[in-house]
Amino acid sequence: MKAKIYSKIRPNETQEKRFAEFLREKYGETELEWEESSLYPDGFRLEAGGDVYDWSVRGRLEQLKTALSALPKNGGNIIPLLRETVENWSPDALAEECGTVLSVGDGIASVDGLERAAYGEIVLFSCGIKGMIQDLRAESCGVIVFGNCRDIAAGSRVKRTGKTAGIPVGKGFLGRVVDALGNPIDGEGPVEAEGCRPIENPAPGIVDRQPVDKPLETGLLVIDAMFPIGRGQRELIIGDRQTGKTAIALDAILNQKGKGVICIYVAIGQKASSVAQFAGTLKARGALDYTVVLAANAGDSTPMQYIAPYSGCALAEYFMYAGRDVLIVYDDLSKHAVAYRTLSLLLERSPGREAYPGDVFYLHSRLLERAAHLSDTLGGGSMTALPVVETQAGDVSAYIPTNIISITDGQIFLESELFFEGQRPAVNIGLSVSRVGGAAQTKAVKRAAGTIRLDLAQYREMEVFTQFASDLDPATKKQLSYGQGLVRLLRQPQYAPYSQAEETVMLVCALHHMIEDILPEDVPSFAREMTAYILKNIPSLGEELAEDLTDDTVKKILEKAEAFRAAAGR
Numbered sequence: 001m002k003a004k005i006y007s008k009i010r011p012n013e014t015q016e017k018r019f020a021e022f023l024r025e026k027y028g029e030t031e032l033e034w035e036e037s038s039l040y041p042d043g044f045r046l047e048a049g050g051d052v053y054d055w056s057v058r059g060r061l062e063q064l065k066t067a068l069s070a071l072p073k074n075g076g077n078i079i080p081l082l083r084e085t086v087e088n089w090s091p092d093a094l095a096e097e098c099g100t101v102l103s104v105g106d107g108i109a110s111v112d113g114l115e116r117a118a119y120g121e122i123v124l125f126s127c128g129i130k131g132m133i134q135d136l137r138a139e140s141c142g143v144i145v146f147g148n149c150r151d152i153a154a155g156s157r158v159k160r161t162g163k164t165a166g167i168p169v170g171k172g173f174l175g176r177v178v179d180a181l182g183n184p185i186d187g188e189g190p191v192e193a194e195g196c197r198p199i200e201n202p203a204p205g206i207v208d209r210q211p212v213d214k215p216l217e218t219g220l221l222v223i224d225a226m227f228p229i230g231r232g233q234r235e236l237i238i239g240d241r242q243t244g245k246t247a248i249a250l251d252a253i254l255n256q257k258g259k260g261v262i263c264i265y266v267a268i269g270q271k272a273s274s275v276a277q278f279a280g281t282l283k284a285r286g287a288l289d290y291t292v293v294l295a296a297n298a299g300d301s302t303p304m305q306y307i308a309p310y311s312g313c314a315l316a317e318y319f320m321y322a323g324r325d326v327l328i329v330y331d332d333l334s335k336h337a338v339a340y341r342t343l344s345l346l347l348e349r350s351p352g353r354e355a356y357p358g359d360v361f362y363l364h365s366r367l368l369e370r371a372a373h374l375s376d377t378l379g380g381g382s383m384t385a386l387p388v389v390e391t392q393a394g395d396v397s398a399y400i401p402t403n404i405i406s407i408t409d410g411q412i413f414l415e416s417e418l419f420f421e422g423q424r425p426a427v428n429i430g431l432s433v434s435r436v437g438g439a440a441q442t443k444a445v446k447r448a449a450g451t452i453r454l455d456l457a458q459y460r461e462m463e464v465f466t467q468f469a470s471d472l473d474p475a476t477k478k479q480l481s482y483g484q485g486l487v488r489l490l491r492q493p494q495y496a497p498y499s500q501a502e503e504t505v506m507l508v509c510a511l512h513h514m515i516e517d518i519l520p521e522d523v524p525s526f527a528r529e530m531t532a533y534i535l536k537n538i539p540s541l542g543e544e545l546a547e548d549l550t551d552d553t554v555k556k557i558l559e560k561a562e563a564f565r566a567a568a569g570r
Helices: 013-027 057-069 079-088 221-226 245-254 272-284 302-320 333-346 360-368 399-407 416-420 443-449 452-466 474-489 500-511 520-537 541-547 551-567
Strands: 002-007 031-036 045-048 051-054 096-105 108-112 121-125 130-136 141-146 157-164 166-169 195-198 236-239 261-268 291-296 325-331 382-390 410-414
Touching: 002 013, 013 031, 013 045, 130 302, 141 302, 166 302, 195 302, 221 443, 221 452, 221 500, 236 245, 236 399, 245 261, 245 272, 245 325, 245 382, 245 410, 261 272, 261 302, 261 333, 272 291, 291 302, 302 325, 302 333, 302 360, 302 382, 333 360, 333 382, 333 399, 360 382, 360 399, 382 399, 410 416, 443 500, 443 541, 452 474, 452 500, 474 500, 474 520, 500 520, 500 541, 500 551, 520 541, 520 551, 541 551
Parallel strands: 002 031, 236 382, 236 410, 261 291, 261 325, 325 382
Antiparallel strands: 002 045, 045 051, 051 096, 096 108, 096 157, 108 141, 121 130, 121 157, 130 141, 166 195
C-alpha cells in the first residue's frame, strides 16, 4: 500500500519514523512518499488509500469546530462549557475518508475512493456543496449534487460525513418560503431552527396509530359531503392539466384558518412565478401564518426536486410528533416521478415499465405511508396528505396514477369535460371515492348528505337516456330539474370555503327540494343567500349543528327556508 504526505517542508527523520510507525499499525506495511505543497505551510496532510489525516492548522480547527458544535445550543450558561471544551481539547488522529470526482454533470457526480460509504449518506465536496450517495458500485459510487455542478470539476476532493440527509425544523418555518434543504428563498432573512430531522424516516407502525375518525374539512361542499377526508388520511387529487387540482388544495389550506391545523405546501417542478403567486394568495388571505411553502422549482436541479417531498414530510413530522394536526400537499408527484426517472437514467440504472425504474412504487409508498393519526401515547398528532397527480387525457390506468391510487385512501378525480362546462370544482362523482367514508364526517354533515350521491347518480343516468327522447313526462322533467339543481349547488367559487354549518344547511335545503324550481344558473347564489338568511335568523343553529342534526333542527331550517322563498317570491 502507498501513502502520501503533503507539507511545505519535508518531515525530518524523527517525524518520518513516527508516520511510518503509525501507518504500519493502522494499515500494515506501507510505502510513504512526500510531496511538497504550499497548501499546508503549518502542518501535514497524510493520505493513505481513501483515508485522509489532516494535521494542518486548518484541519485541527475543523476538529475543534466539530467539538464545539456538539455542545447544547439551548442550555444555560454556555461560557463554562466553551472554556472546558477548549482547555481539554487535543487534536486526534482521525481519518477522513475522501474520494475523487471522476466526472460530473446534470446533477450527478461519479466518485472514486469512498470505499466504506453508505447508501443515502451525505458527502461534502471541496467547494462546500453537499451531495447524497444514490448508487454504489465496486469501483465507484454515484452522488446526486445539491447545488450547482459548475463549482465541481473532475479531480475535486469529496469527503464523507457519516450523516444522512436532514432538514432543519422548527416553528420559525411557519409563514416562510424555503427550498428543499430548508434554506429561505423569500428574502426575509434566516430561519431560526429548533432542531434537525432526517428526510427519510420509517412510517409509524400499526400500534403507533389510531383510527382515522376526525374530519379535516376542506370547505368544498362536493368533497365534504361525498368524499370526506379524515385527519391522518391520504387522499389523492388527480386529473388532467389545468383542471383545478391546485385550486382544491389551496381552498383546503385556506379553510384551516383558526382550526389549529399546520399546512405545508410542497411545490415540485412548478414555475417560480406560480409558487410566488400561491404564497402571495395565502398571505393576502391570512393563511401564510400557519403555512410553510417548500419549493423545488422547475429551474432547480433534479436532485432538489427529488428530495423536496421527503423534506416537506420531515418538516410535517416535526409538528405531528409535537401533537399538532398537519395538512401536507405534494404538488405534484408526477413531476417527482419524472425527476427520479431522470436521476435513475443518469445513474445508469435499468428502466422498467414505461421507462420508469421499477422502484418508483416504493419511492411514493414510503413517502405517503408516513401520513398517520398517531396514538394518544405519542401525542395524538396527525399528518393528512393530499398528493396531486397529473393524468394524460384522463387516463387513470397509466403507471404512476395506478401506483399512487393503490397507496392512497381514496381519490378526487377532476374531469376536463366538467371543468370546461363550468362545473368547478370539476369533481367526477362516479370515479371519486374516499375509503374512510362517513367515519371522517361530523354527525350533522353525514346525516344532511343523506342520499345526495344516489340522487346525482340517478340524474346522470336519466340525463343520458333523455338525450334520445323528444317528449318527457312531468315526473321525469321534475327529476331532471332536481338533479340539475344539485349539480349547480356543487359549483363553488374559489377562495370561498364553506363552514360546516353552511354546508349542512345547504344540503338539508337541497335534499328537501327547496331549490327545485330555481333556474339552474341562479341556484348557487340563491342557495348562499338562503343559507345566510337561515343562519342569521336562527342564532343558535351553529352550536346545534356542531353537536348533531336532529329532526327538530331540520324542521327549523326548512321553516326558515320556506320563509326565504316566500320573501323572494319563489
